[in-house]
Amino acid sequence: MAVFTPVSLEQLSDWIKQFPVGRATSIKGISSGIENSNFFIGTERGEYVLTLFEKLHIEQLPFYLELMRHLAQRGIPVPAPVANDKGAIVNLLNDKPAAIVSKLEGESQLSPQPVHCASLGDMLARMHMAAKDFKIMQPNLRGLAWWLETTPTVLPFLPPELGRLLETEVQYQKEFAATSAYRALPRGPVHADLFRNNAMFVGDKLSGIFDFYFAGCDTWLFDLAVTVNDWCVDLDSGVLDIERAEAMLAAYRAVRPFSDAEREAWQPMLRAAALRFWLSRLFDFYMPREAEMLTPHDPAHFERILRLRIKETPPAL
Numbered sequence: 001m002a003v004f005t006p007v008s009l010e011q012l013s014d015w016i017k018q019f020p021v022g023r024a025t026s027i028k029g030i031s032s033g034i035e036n037s038n039f040f041i042g043t044e045r046g047e048y049v050l051t052l053f054e055k056l057h058i059e060q061l062p063f064y065l066e067l068m069r070h071l072a073q074r075g076i077p078v079p080a081p082v083a084n085d086k087g088a089i090v091n092l093l094n095d096k097p098a099a100i101v102s103k104l105e106g107e108s109q110l111s112p113q114p115v116h117c118a119s120l121g122d123m124l125a126r127m128h129m130a131a132k133d134f135k136i137m138q139p140n141l142r143g144l145a146w147w148l149e150t151t152p153t154v155l156p157f158l159p160p161e162l163g164r165l166l167e168t169e170v171q172y173q174k175e176f177a178a179t180s181a182y183r184a185l186p187r188g189p190v191h192a193d194l195f196r197n198n199a200m201f202v203g204d205k206l207s208g209i210f211d212f213y214f215a216g217c218d219t220w221l222f223d224l225a226v227t228v229n230d231w232c233v234d235l236d237s238g239v240l241d242i243e244r245a246e247a248m249l250a251a252y253r254a255v256r257p258f259s260d261a262e263r264e265a266w267q268p269m270l271r272a273a274a275l276r277f278w279l280s281r282l283f284d285f286y287m288p289r290e291a292e293m294l295t296p297h298d299p300a301h302f303e304r305i306l307r308l309r310i311k312e313t314p315p316a317l
């Protein structure tokens, strides 16, 4: 994560007194990621992750943090938010809403094999089931409405052929969202950004999934499509690795079988998932923000993935 808002050990030491984690002993900015300011912090009780929310509004945060608490309570390995002495899990730090969550063990698996993809498929399905009774409703804020709003902002920066691809796909997704097949898709709270860098493994064992700050209520299939488009592709070409994709789909299906509507919507959803990240990367590329450390993401990667998902038949659900 880039650090947009610096926090000193002195500032942290004062702020952290309200939490039952003991005295702060260290703070270190995390350079990966592009949305929030994240820090590893050490305290007398252990290690945690401190996040300062840069763009999200304070009224949106309970959805993410309460969802993490809900999932953690149901045995899904996600960071558990720490409440302060008044029971609040979001508190201002340096004028930004901020939260402390438990630190997951392990490392990201950036070269996943079928065994890792199967673990993700299994966990994603279990997460969807565990979130079914979550009470707070918040739409996916990077869904169709955002695509429609953001496309005109990036279009002026694009060469004509890319602009046409973008406009055509947004129109296709708008029409697909009005079909009965789309409306019949099962839905609920979804992660919506479950990339390789948002899961931890200890050896080959999945130790947790994190970064719920794009989560929202959307179709379960969209969530699976986002996950397949990252975990089961060749990163240079965007081409689907069938063995990895089938391992993920089989593990997901073993927990929650797919419906007919989902089978019908699978290819459009893979396209939607590619479009979503192509558009957000274009937006971040042409409208960058100031940051102390910033790792930009390449929009062309998801343009390639979108072109491929449009023309190919995906592995069956």
Ligand SMILES: Nc1ncnc2c1ncn2[C@@H]1O[C@H](COP(=O)(O)OP(=O)(O)O)[C@@H](O)[C@H]1O
Residues within 6 Å of the ligand: 001, 002, 030, 032, 033, 034, 035, 036, 037, 038, 049, 079, 101, 102, 103, 104, 105, 197, 198, 210, 211, 213
């Ligand atoms: N709860 C956590 N446990 C362990 N590491 C974490 C945790 N949260 C974040 N990280 C680390 O911080 C990095 C950036 O966090 P992330 O949530 O992806 O940032 P952003 O919201 O900006 O995308 C991750 O890649 C991971 O290394």
Ligand SMILES: N[C@@H](CCOP(=O)(O)O)C(=O)O
Residues within 6 Å of the ligand: 032, 033, 034, 035, 193, 195, 197, 198, 211, 277, 280, 281, 297
């Ligand atoms: N996964 C998205 C960007 C969101 O950043 P993250 O570090 O929070 O996953 C992308 O790759 O475009």
